[in-house]
Amino acid sequence: GEDVEQSLFLSVREGDSSVINCTYTDSSSTYLYWYKQEPGAGLQLLTYIFSNMDMKQDQRLTVLLNKKDKHLSLRIADTQTGDSAIYFCAEIPPRRSQGNLIFGKGTKLSVKP
Amino acid sequence: DAGVIQSPRHEVTEMGQEVTLRCKPISGHNSLFWYRQTMMRGLELLIYFNNNVPIDDSGMPEDRFSAKMPNASFSTLKIQPSEPRDSAVYFCASSWEGYGSRNTEAFFGQGTRLTVV
Numbered sequence: 001g002e003d004v005e006q007s008l009f010l011s012v013r014e015g016d017s018s019v020i021n022c023t024y025t026d027s028s029s030t031y032l033y034w035y036k037q038e039p040g041a042g043l044q045l046l047t048y049i050f051s052n053m054d055m056k057q058d059q060r061l062t063v064l065l066n067k068k069d070k071h072l073s074l075r076i077a078d079t080q081t082g083d084s085a086i087y088f089c090a091e092i093p094p095r096r097s098q099g100n101l102i103f104g105k106g107t108k109l110s111v112k113p
Numbered sequence: 114d115a116g117v118i119q120s121p122r123h124e125v126t127e128m129g130q131e132v133t134l135r136c137k138p139i140s141g142h143n144s145l146f147w148y149r150q151t152m153m154r155g156l157e158l159l160i161y162f163n164n165n166v167p168i169d170d171s172g173m174p175e176d177r178f179s180a181k182m183p184n185a186s187f188s189t190l191k192i193q194p195s196e197p198r199d200s201a202v203y204f205c206a207s208s209w210e211g212y213g214s215r216n217t218e219a220f221f222g223q224g225t226r227l228t229v230v
Contacts, residue, residue: 042117042204042221043156088156100169101219105155 004089004104011110018076020107022089027070029091034063034074037086037106046074046087076109084111117222119205125228131193134225137186138207146219147180147190148204156204162188163210195229202226 005023012018024032030051035043049056049063049072056063062075076083086106093102118137126132138145147159160170162182173180177196182188192199206219 040223042206042223043219044221045218048218100158100161100172101156103156 004091004102006087006089006104006107008105009108009110011112012079014079014081014111014113016079018074018079018083018109018111020074020076020087020089020109022072022074022104024070024072024089024091025102026091026093026095027067029093031092032063032065032072033090033101034061034072035088035090035103037088039085043088079109079111081111081113084109117205117207117220119203119222119225121225122223123226123228125230126195128196128229129194130229131191132195132199132227132229134190134203134205134227136188136190136205136222138188138205139220140186142207142209142220143185144208144210144219145182145188146206146208147188148206148221150202150204150224151200159190159203192227195227197229200227200229 031048033048034046036046037043047058047061047063049065054065060077064073072089086108088106089104090101117139120135124132143164145162148156149159150156157172159172160180161168165182165185178192180190202224204221204224206221208219
């Protein structure tokens with residue numbers, strides 16, 4: 001099937017690291033994405049990774065990609081209360097039209113002070 | 114640029130009524146997407162336009178749904194007649210996409226929360 005899988009909830013304490021995991025569907029997907037949705041808002045692209053990379057770091061964000069296992073993770077270092085949001089993993093498999101992202105159902109990150 | 118602008122932000126309507134959702138994409142973008150978000154199904158692409166032409170409408174649920182893009186700066190999603198199961202948040206997104214490029218950021222609007230009673 002075409003399901004991008006994510007756990008639905010994650011709760012961490014402020015200052016800790018958060019790790020959000022995702023399993024995607026198509027090992028030939030070229031780009032994989034992480035989007036963030038704050039309450040009442042649309043989705044905002046956080047970062048993406050090209051499939052020939054296994055890691056990408058951007059300030060507090062680290063993306064790890066395991067193509068063999070079709071596993072993607074997003075690590076947020078020094079998590080802040082402002083990071084509380086829903087995080088979506090997404091891919092565009094080659095057989096889909098450009099722009100036709102398959103999203104996971106999202107992981108709701110709660111950051112406790 | 115003000116980003117992708119959607120209207121209305123909230124819509125409550127009675128079953129059987131026609132509903133029209135509106136979207137103004139970011140100026141210069143050539144691709145526009147309508148997504149629907151529900152708790153049960155998450156985010157689903159309904160339809161995708163490129164250069165005002167519908168490219169992929171395989172996600173449109175049924176004939177009650179229709180979408181148009183009469184020009185590069187405006188799109189509508191219409192539901193007629195509406196049903197309670199259409200209740201969801203509808204997002205419009207736009208991007209600039211070159212041929213063969215999948216590394217494009219889609220910018221999302223704030224969504225229209227539709228409630229059909």
